[in-house]
Amino acid sequence: MDWMQFVSALVSAVAWPAAVVTVVCLLKGPILGLIPKIRSxxxxxxxxxxxxxxxxxxxxxxxxxNEPDAPPxxxxxxxxxxxxxxxxxxxxxxxxxxxxxxxxxxxxxxxxxxxxxxxxxxxxxxxxxxxxxxxxxxxxxxxxxxxxxxxxxxxxxxxxxxxxxxxxxxxxxxxxxxxxxxxxxxxxx
Known part of the structure; x- marks a missing residue:
């Protein structure tokens, strides 16, 4: 394995986790805003x-x-x-x-x-x-x-x-x- 294959393998291994972390960081505010509204x-x-x-x-x-003539x-x-x-x-x-x-x-x-x-x-x-x-x-x-x-x-x-x-x-x-x-x-x- 030469250095180019190593870099390619490293980038492909880190790409999906990095994308997920980026999306979570970008949507952190809206997600936290929804949590208090969860009823179940x-x-x-x-x-x-x-x-x-x-x-x-x-x-x-x-x-x-309740009696019918009773006050509220x-x-x-x-x-x-x-x-x-x-x-x-x-x-x-x-x-x-x-x-x-x-x-x-x-x-x-x-x-x-x-x-x-x-x-x-x-x-x-x-x-x-x-x-x-x-x-x-x-x-x-x-x-x-x-x-x-x-x-x-x-x-x-x-x-x-x-x-x-x-x-x-x-x-x-x-x-x-x-x-x-x-x-x-x-x-x-």
Whole structure:
């Protein structure tokens, strides 16, 4: 192999990687601008889609009962927060669910450890018969969505997702409170 063949082999080996690096460098800005707009992400077994998961939960949970003559409901705190920061609105909505879990635990005298993980609180309520199976599973799925909202900081959360999360959480609070209250009334009555 003479020096011309060596140079030719070197150029042909470096050409494609150099072209790819050049294209990536030129398109870096537009690509980074698209990342926050991604609503779904899949890599191997990992698949994250907040919108799809929230819609699924909304379909599974019963709708809140509205009386026909009732005035329109006041805008909830999570929705007020979501108007400024959808991510913070999702977290605020979850905190209402956690507050409902704490209230039932306190009312039933089951546990005074408010620093326990939500999963531990939920397990305790389920084992005591104060949360039914569908609500238990929905709370776990909602907690997972809350974690994704908290930890996926490189992704923009749309206001619609925050509204859906607030709706799901309001339904869960109602379900936790009414099922637990009905169980207590049934046992004491």
């Amino acid at each position: 992400f899949k890599y191997g077994e990992l698949h994250v889609d907040l919108t799809e998961a929230l819609q699924s939960l909304q379909e599974e949970l019963p709708a809140a009962a 409901p006041k805008l909830s705190v999570p929705l007020q927060i979501a108007a400024v920061s959808p991510r913070a609105g999702m977290i605020a909505a979850w905190l209402e669910v956690e507050g409902a879990l704490n209230a039932v635990l306190k009312r039933e005298g089951l546990d005074s450890n408010t620093h326990a993980l939500p999963r531990q609180k939920l397990d305790l309520l389920r084992d005591a018969g104060h949360v039914n199976g569908p609500t238990y599973r929905a709370v776990l799925r909602t907690f997972k969505l809350r974690n994704e909202a908290v930890h996926m900081l490189d992704r923009e959360i749309p206001y619609d997702d925050a509204v859906a999360m607030a709706d799901v959480c309001a339904r869960l609070v109602e379900s936790i409170s009414t099922y637990s209250k009905a169980q207590s009334d049934f046992i004491s009555g």
